[in-house]
Amino acid sequence: MKQLRLSGSGGQGVITAAIIFAEAAMNEGKQVVQSQSYGPEARGGASKAEIVISDEKIYHPKIVSPDIVLSLTQKAADKYYKGLDQNNGLLVVDEDLVPNIPDFPNVVKVPVTRIAAEKVGKMLFTNIVALGVLVKLSQLISLESAKKAVEKRVPPHTIEQNMKALQLGYDAV
């Protein structure tokens, strides 16, 4: 069983990224559950999405101990790195938005928001850049599956830019 947590603030797209990741894993024959928690605000406020992937049927729908935590805000990083296993856990942060890296042995820093803004053209693609990063680091799904899942879940006129974002994220780590 593998457990991933994507965290940030409302509007950064972490829930969409988690749905796409979960769908890709399902297409590779895995059992998945994907859940989220967020505040009542439409934008801003804490937002968190979780994915559990297993070969067997999954009952308890939430993460018990995450293998990977992605944090796109300082607040999310400070809150969620604590649940990670000191030896095997992996913390992935946006290096511009999380200036104070938590004291944790295994941290990967990626300028995901900057890549989205400067290389894809819009900050809106931050979540798909982050998805590319997670695909590479987690080794749970292939880039091909991720591409197919992205294509299915994003508006048709944005597919090209989203593919670019995914590849840039994948190549950034």
Next chain:
Amino acid sequence: MTDMKLMQGNEACAAGAIAAGVRFFGGYPITPSTEIAETMAKDLPAVGGHFIQMEDEIGGMGVVLGAALAGQKVLTATSGPGFSLKQELIGYAACAEIPVVIVDVQRVGPSTGQPTSPSQGDVMQARWGTHGDHPMIVLSPWSVRETFDATVMAVNYAERFRTPVILLMDEIVGHLRENVQLPEQEKIDVYTRRQPTKTREQGYQPYKPEADLVPNPAAFGTGYRIHVTGLVHDYTGFPSGSPAVTEEFIDRLHKKIAIAQDEITHYDEFFMEDAEYAVVSYGGVARTAYEAVQQARRQGIKVGMVRLMTIWPFADKVIEKIAGKVKSILVPELNYGQLVNEIKRAANGQCEVKLLAKYNTEIFTPEEILSEIEKLQGGSK
């Protein structure tokens, strides 16, 4: 089976409604049920159905009753605050015997409470939210796939018994996405509402019950003159002040459900054969309870589980039977303790019934339930 999909509980509810023949949705969006309205707005027109967003929750309830009286299969969806507002018209539907499914995706209350957080706080409201004596059918699914099935069932029961049916979901299952394979449409058991077989000249009376105690009021627009009222009425559908008519009416409302109770009581038993302890659970919480029971079994604790899908009418016989077998029953609920009291009543002193309550916006962890199961071993019969 159709292709494997990643589907959300709320989406599965909408899909189940359409599969069961629902062609009219009226409502007002509210978290955590909004995706049901969204999906209905997107998918209903494609099958010739209608979606309408009303001015408020009460309007959303009124409009589905109107559509149901005109012969449509209908559904509305809400959460706690909206469920409260809909109660008066739910009672009207019970009295006028209008088939309608009300989905309540529970969130933390009272009032606006915690709009995005899971709860099971509406269990008693689902049963007793509207005034007066009437039965209620309430189903609570524990998975995305079962949400599809339970919605089909809810629509079928509403149509067959001519009664409001509550699909009591929770935020856990409503917002959960998981792998699902939906059945082919032709494999789905869909009930078609009974039509009158006689004309008025032949003695047709809209509210005269058939052998199953369910009457056959014709839909508006089908050539019959029908009077619909929230006053107690006789077979003609017009109000009656008679004690005899009133008694027969209230009796019949109860009995039409009671005679079918075994058929509509759905539940699962896990590891109960040699169980000395049992966990009784429902809705999204049952997923965590099942995980905990499995872990306890691995530790050698003889614990089983009963998972109730039908909440009301309450599974008295099921609980009475297991209470006679085990030393204690643990009831984890995401509320201050609601269904636990029904379980105590049905257990009738045969064993200890213990509540594990949680109401802080977080769901149980398997460890929390496991630790309570371990403590049961210290208890005595």
